[in-house]
Amino acid sequence: MNFLGRRLIVVFVVILAIVLSLPNFVPEGVRKHLPESLQPVSLGLDLRGGAYLLMDISMEQVENDRMQQLKGLVRQTLIGEQGQEKVRFESLRLREKSVTFTLRNPDQKDLSIKRLFKLGEDIDVSDSGKDFTVQYTDAGWVKIRKDVLEKSIEIVRRRIDALGMKEPSIQQQGERRLVIQLPGVDTPENVKALIGKTAKMTIHMVAEDVGCATTISYPYHNNPNQTVEVCREVELSGEYLADSRVIYDESGRPGVSTTFTGIGSRQFETLTGENIGKRFAIVLDGKVLSAPTIQGRIPGGNGQITGSFGVQEAKDLSMLLRSGALPAPLTVVEERSVGPGLGADSVRAGTIACLVGLLLVMIAMVLIYGFWGLIVDGILMLNILLLFGILSFFGATLTLPGIAGIVLTLGMAVDANVLIFDRMREEASNGLSALRAAQVAYDRAFITILDANVTTLVAAILLFQFGTGPIRGFAVTLALGVLTSMFTGVFVSRTIFEPKVYKTNKMPLFKKK
Amino acid sequence: MNLMQLVPITAKFKFLKYKLLARVISSLLVVGSIGLIVFKGLNFGIDFTGGIAVEIVKTEGMTVSSLRQQLDSLNPEVQSIGEGKTVSIRLQGSPDEEEEMARLKEMKVILGEGIEYRSVDVVGPKVGGELIERGVYALFFALLAIAFYIWIRFDTIFALGALVALLHDVIITIGFFVLINLEFNLTAVAAILTIAGYSVNDTVVVYDRVRENMRKFRKKEFKDLLDLSLNETFSRTILTSLTTFLAVIALVVFGGNVLASFSYALLFGVIVGTYSSVYIAVPMLRQ
Numbered sequence: 059m060n061f062l063g064r065r066l067i068v069v070f071v072v073i074l075a076i077v078l079s080l081p082n083f084v085p086e087g088v089r090k091h092l093p094e095s096l097q098p099v100s101l102g103l104d105l106r107g108g109a110y111l112l113m114d115i116s117m118e119q120v121e122n123d124r125m126q127q128l129k130g131l132v133r134q135t136l137i138g139e140q141g142q143e144k145v146r147f148e149s150l151r152l153r154e155k156s157v158t159f160t161l162r163n164p165d166q167k168d169l170s171i172k173r174l175f176k177l178g179e180d181i182d183v184s185d186s187g188k189d190f191t192v193q194y195t196d197a198g199w200v201k202i203r204k205d206v207l208e209k210s211i212e213i214v215r216r217r218i219d220a221l222g223m224k225e226p227s228i229q230q231q232g233e234r235r236l237v238i239q240l241p242g243v244d245t246p247e248n249v250k251a252l253i254g255k256t257a258k259m260t261i262h263m264v265a266e267d268v269g270c271a272t273t274i275s276y277p278y279h280n281n282p283n284q285t286v287e288v289c290r291e292v293e294l295s296g297e298y299l300a301d302s303r304v305i306y307d308e309s310g311r312p313g314v315s316t317t318f319t320g321i322g323s324r325q326f327e328t329l330t331g332e333n334i335g336k337r338f339a340i341v342l343d344g345k346v347l348s349a350p351t352i353q354g355r356i357p358g359g360n361g362q363i364t365g366s367f368g369v370q371e372a373k374d375l376s377m378l379l380r381s382g383a384l385p386a387p388l389t390v391v392e393e394r395s396v397g398p399g400l401g402a403d404s405v406r407a408g409t410i411a412c413l414v415g416l417l418l419v420m421i422a423m424v425l426i427y428g429f430w431g432l433i434v435d436g437i438l439m440l441n442i443l444l445l446f447g448i449l450s451f452f453g454a455t456l457t458l459p460g461i462a463g464i465v466l467t468l469g470m471a472v473d474a475n476v477l478i479f480d481r482m483r484e485e486a487s488n489g490l491s492a493l494r495a496a497q498v499a500y501d502r503a504f505i506t507i508l509d510a511n512v513t514t515l516v517a518a519i520l521l522f523q524f525g526t527g528p529i530r531g532f533a534v535t536l537a538l539g540v541l542t543s544m545f546t547g548v549f550v551s552r553t554i555f556e557p558k559v560y561k562t563n564k565m566p567l568f569k570k571k
Numbered sequence: 572m573n574l575m576q577l578v579p580i581t582a583k584f585k586f587l588k589y590k591l592l593a594r595v596i597s598s599l600l601v602v603g604s605i606g607l608i609v610f611k612g613l614n615f616g617i618d619f620t621g622g623i624a625v626e627i628v629k630t631e632g633m634t635v636s637s638l639r640q641q642l643d644s645l646n647p648e649v650q651s652i653g654e655g656k657t658v659s660i661r662l663q664g665s666p667d668e669e670e671e672m673a674r675l676k677e678m679k680v681i682l683g684e685g686i687e688y689r690s691v692d693v694v695g696p697k698v699g700g701e702l703i704e705r706g707v708y709a710l711f712f713a714l715l716a717i718a719f720y721i722w723i724r725f726d727t728i729f730a731l732g733a734l735v736a737l738l739h740d741v742i743i744t745i746g747f748f749v750l751i752n753l754e755f756n757l758t759a760v761a762a763i764l765t766i767a768g769y770s771v772n773d774t775v776v777v778y779d780r781v782r783e784n785m786r787k788f789r790k791k792e793f794k795d796l797l798d799l800s801l802n803e804t805f806s807r808t809i810l811t812s813l814t815t816f817l818a819v820i821a822l823v824v825f826g827g828n829v830l831a832s833f834s835y836a837l838l839f840g841v842i843v844g845t846y847s848s849v850y851i852a853v854p855m856l857r858q
Contacts, residue, residue: 393675458830517713
């Protein structure tokens with residue numbers, strides 16, 4: 059019976075388990091000097107405190123905007139550039155997810171198709187004689203949604219970084235959701251207010267001063283009852299902003315500076331140069347920030363927005379302008395935040411439950427199996443260390459339900475040994491020698507243990523698949539617990555027990571007559 | 572001398588003799604649970620209904636009734652928890668996310684500055700619906716997958732027996748939630764899945780022995796064979812249930828408020844799961 063190889067593996071696993079789980083038991087000061095791969099298991103937001111926000115991107119809004127835009131594009135394309143032949147059409151309409159129009163002159167069909175074809179491969183043009191339908195292809199919509207999602211994540215990240223949060227995490231979930239996790243933030247009110255803002259800035263001329271075809275009214279940001287009527291046409295938009303900072307005017311009132319990029323600054327210069335003495339309105343998310351009168355041409359792309367801002371308001375505004383506009387509105391659809399008090403309480407409760415559970419099971423083992431029970435206890439400890447070691451090494455997140463999973467694993471982990479000991483006793487009573495009984499028991503019980511554990515594993519995997527946040531933490535510890543307890547309960551236990559039975563010719567719970 | 576030597580290696584209980592009695596009891600429990608679920612209804616948490624739930628630390632002079640009065644316009648459910656040191660406030664969900672966030676803000680404004688929020692949970696109406704859906708899917712697929720595994724490893728009748736026992740456990744556990752008015756939330760779904768895993772674990776151990784004995788004793792009467800298998804695995808069934816029970820007790824006593832519904836459900840589930848393996852899953856094989 060050569061167990062040397064097995065023993066070496068067990069020794070190796072014991073050392074590995076101790077080394078990997080050690081960071082969980084050393085004081086904070088020592089942890090800092092440990093290498094990156096040796097860190098304690100990271101705690102979930104429910105244990106360390108923090109905020110979890112699930113944001114929904116309004117894809118309906120995106121679709122709407124895109125269709126409006128498409129309608130405009132179709133009109134422009136059909137009319138063509140100056141000097142080109144105009145396509146004459148009527149009843150250009152926006153239907154659900156398509157733009158339709160009718161040609162006045164059927165002879166222009168080929169020309170229309172040729173021009174509309176230039177809109178790109180994501181746009182599909184079909185016609186039945188004079189009636190045309192233009193729409194985005196399915197692939198086109200997929201691309202649009204993906205772009206919006208990526209852009210949203212990027213902008214939210216910029217804003218959160220600007221707010222100076224530590225260790226924030228922003229992840230995409232599904233096709234239109236973002237999960238934002240902010241450790242240490244227990245009242246995320248200002249975060250919610252700031253990351254949800256679209257921050258779409260546009261500059262319009264005030265209608266009264268220039269006169270224009272279509273106008274729109276916006277209320278002032280600080281007085282919803284006072285509105286300004288402006289031209290619908292956008293003179294300059296926030297896309298061309300390069301930077302924005304908080305500034306103070308001569309009398310110490312806060313405002314923000316705006317610096318435009320190259321193209322933007324030329325546009326701004328033309329706009330200001332051509333409209334001296336007239337007013338323009340700076341509109342953010344449908345509200346007028348200010349509507350100053352243009353005093354003279356402004357070269358270099360530097361502008362200022364002063365109005366009636368508080369200091370904080372000016373700070374937030376400059377941050378929003380700097381980080382850019384969200385492609386679509388974001389709404390918080392789920393929020394979970396845990397304060398530091400509750401988190402600490404949960405850690406304490408979980409630790410105590412774990413220790414007491416461990417102690418109870420260990421005592422039970424000794425009461426039942428005597429000396430052999432002590433060895434089972436040793437194997438159980440190894441199981442716990444191994445579980446913690448693996449969780450730490452792979453950077454898994456421990457949640458409160460996860461701790462419950464560990465406690466539960468404790469109770470179920472000894473099952474393997476119970477099954478094997480029971481079987482040994484039975485085989486020996488059938489007349490087998492102690493060693494033979496042990497061998498048969500291990501061989502036979504392994505199949506049972508495998509079948510029994512696979513079913514638990516199945517439940518754990520489905521929990522992970524369908525669960526969220528803390529529940530996933532539970533599924534992970536449960537599944538890992540099943541795997542480690544199978545390894546310790548079968549492999550490690552056999553390596554220790556079989557030679558022992560061979561040497562002493564004794565076995566748990568059974569005295570040779 | 573130790574305890575387990577008192578338990579015979581192979582017990583000689585006549586489990587199947589009580590098959591009928593067990594069937595009557597289980598049927599009553601299942602019907603009773605369904606009745607409770609239908610007529611009394613589950614105490615759904617905000618995970619499923621949507622809404623707002625916060626826990627705050629009591630400040631001086633703050634009482635449950637004073638809070639109720641203060642927040643009257645929001646129509647809150649206020650409850651003292653955690654040995655009276657903290658208060659939980661629940662507001663009903665609204666059909667619109669923005670409105671819900673506005674209600675949270677309003678509550679925070681009314682309560683004023685200097686309040687310690689231990690936890691804030693807001694679940695929007697859309698997410699609530701999705702979470703229910705996911706919970707139901709998880710449960711459905713778990714039962715199906717477990718039954719499938721047993722069907723592959725054993726036989727059709729075994730899969731059927733395990734499935735019936737699992738459904739029995741799941742329904743009675745949900746009935747238990749209604750009976751003691753435990754909040755039914757995502758954690759509760761996790762608890763039920765865990766119970767399913769535990770229960771089937773127990774069942775598989777006995778089934779495994781039945782399968783082995785079927786090869787060993789080809790001529791034995793099936794009823795006696797089942798009894799024999801149950802008896803042979805009996806000391807293991809008791810021991811493992813005991814250790815798991817002990818661990819879960821630790822969870823119930825020390826695990827704290829947040830885990831309460833999870834821990835109680837598990838405690839109940841360990842008992843039901845053990846019972847159903849012996850009295851439902853195995854007798855089902857003899858049809």
